[in-house]
Amino acid sequence: MIRLYDWLSGFVPEAIVISNRERLRAAIGAFAGIALTAVSTYLITGELSSVPYLIAPMGASAVLLFSLPASPLAQPWSLLGGNLVAALVGVTCAIWIPNPMLAASIAVGASILLMLCMRCLHPPSGAVALTAVLGGPAIHALGYWFVAAPVALNSVILIITAIVFHTTTRHEYPHHARHRKKEAANETIPPELRFGFTTDDLNEVLKENNELLYISRDDLEKLFQQTEMHAYRRRFGEIKCRDIMSTEVISVEFGTELEEAWALMRQHKIKALPVVNKSNLVIGIITQIDFMKNANLEVYDNFEVKLKQFIRRTAGHHADKPEVVGQIMSSPVVTASADMHIIELIPLMTQGRVLHHIPVVDSEQRLVGIVTQSDLVSALYHGRLANLRTLGLSS
Known part of the structure; x- marks a missing residue:
């Protein structure tokens, strides 16, 4: 029966x-x-x-x-x-x-x-x-x-x-599939695909099953990735950005002189400065890479000399070279909410160019902190240790 x-x-x-x-x-x-x-x-x-x-x-x-x-x-x-x-x-x-x-x-x-x-x-x-x-x-x-x-x-x-x-009713239709270029065999795998499964893994499994599905490959991949993220959240607990971010944030404004911004970086030994407006809303970010890129510092010969020439303000007349932060900052900037789970930072830090610093904003989009890759790695490491101790697998 x-x-x-x-x-x-x-x-x-x-x-x-x-x-x-x-x-x-x-x-x-x-x-x-x-x-x-x-x-x-x-x-x-x-x-x-x-x-x-x-x-x-x-x-x-x-x-x-x-x-x-x-x-x-x-x-x-x-x-x-x-x-x-x-x-x-x-x-x-x-x-x-x-x-x-x-x-x-x-x-x-x-x-x-x-x-x-x-x-x-x-x-x-x-x-x-x-x-x-x-x-x-x-x-x-x-x-x-x-x-x-x-x-x-x-x-x-x-x-x-x-x-x-x-x-x-704000639903996507037609449902657009993402068009991927075939990757060369020796091409470097993007950072966001270096953990979990890859698109090629999913394609191979679909070929092995050899059956039609009611769901597109892209949607299936998205569901798997969301499932993975949910599993990570369960394993690492409810660790939010507010728990790991630095709250004493040094920021600058659009009109801050480059020389002043560089001095702040050197003084506080940091590599990035969020750019905010008068309402403390994040409008961009300026990093050491932005200075080097705009000063054409592709080699390290005479680094300090070239940098000083770039950031020094031209007195008495208008100069064609950039003089304030707003002229070389990266904008728009990727931000995270204070209530975002730290696992959700992983794709944010690997979108396009790798982001080492992510400004954290509150519900009104005002700057409240900043998270670095070091903060994230440390949180994941200690979260994993805590999970192992709970399971009795670590001394």
């Missing part, structure tokens, strides 16, 4: 983990999509009573477009291309194959093959092919016009409705 129960339980899917608001949003979207598609098709076709204003497969398409908008099967080309291909194949089979059962079987199979080849797989399109074959005299009388109206017309209107609806 237990085995039978376990086998039968496989027929019931796991609970859908979304909010009631999202469920209602999907239902309203499907209602609007089908209603507008039907009314618009009816108004466009006018007196052509032989043309159905709506075909049944559009209901299944609405489920995908409004409930699973991120799925590769719900993207505009999947819907439009899949429906057009299936309609063409279905009409052709209905005309040339007298036996309806054979025509329907070939229509669905050929449609799937072509959709896979053309990267426009859309499950409801299988029903479009069946409709073309088994739709009855009214559909057969349309011939290849069935492809244009109602199939193409229904598809385009439903896609437009979905785009407008998702944009209005």
Whole structure:
């Protein structure tokens, strides 16, 4: 009995983990999509009573477009291309194959093959092919016009409705996949990919499984990365930026002279200065690298001489060279919130160029501290030790 129960339980899917608001949003979207598609098709076709204003497969398409908008099967080309291909194949089979059962079987199979080849797989399109074959005299009388109206017309209107609806409700649709350039075998792995799994790892696993998924590779990778981050948070505890940041922050303003800023760095033995405005809002950051880059200090010959020439203010007349912090600072600047978990700093410190200093701001975006890579490494190290002691794995 237990085995039978376990086998039968496989027929019931796991609970859908979304909010009631999202469920209602999907239902309203499907209602609007089908209603507008039907009314618009009816108004466009006018007196052509032989043309159905709506075909049944559009209901299944609405489920995908409004409930699973991120799925590769719900993207505009999947819907439009899949429906057009299936309609063409279905009409052709209905005309040339007298036996309806054979025509329907070939229509669905050929449609799937072509959709896979053309990267426009859309499950409801299988029903479009069946409709073309088994739709009855009214559909057969349309011939290849069935492809244009109602199939193409229904598809385009439903896609437009979905785009407008998702944009209005602040959801991404169409779902844009990231385009990656193929990395050379000897290319250095970006810092953010040096821990956990890589894109190549995920691609290899997908190849090994050799099955289509309802979720795109990019979304799957994003979910895995978020899961990893959640696991790190659980292992290291709730250590926030406010717990590790330096609160005695030396900052400068846009109009601070370069010579003064450099003197502050030397005096306090720091390598970066947040740049704030009169309201203490962070507007940029200036680092030793900014000084070196703008002073063309690519070599260390006469370093001090060249630097003094660069930062010394030209008295008495306007100079073309930079004279204040705002002219050479990096802006916009990456910031972290005081309540951000320290694990979330890892991708921030590896975006684009490696960031060694991240200003920390409060809920009103005012500067309250700064976190360095050394602060982060120390926190992760001590957090790991604390976790090991809790598990009894460290003396």
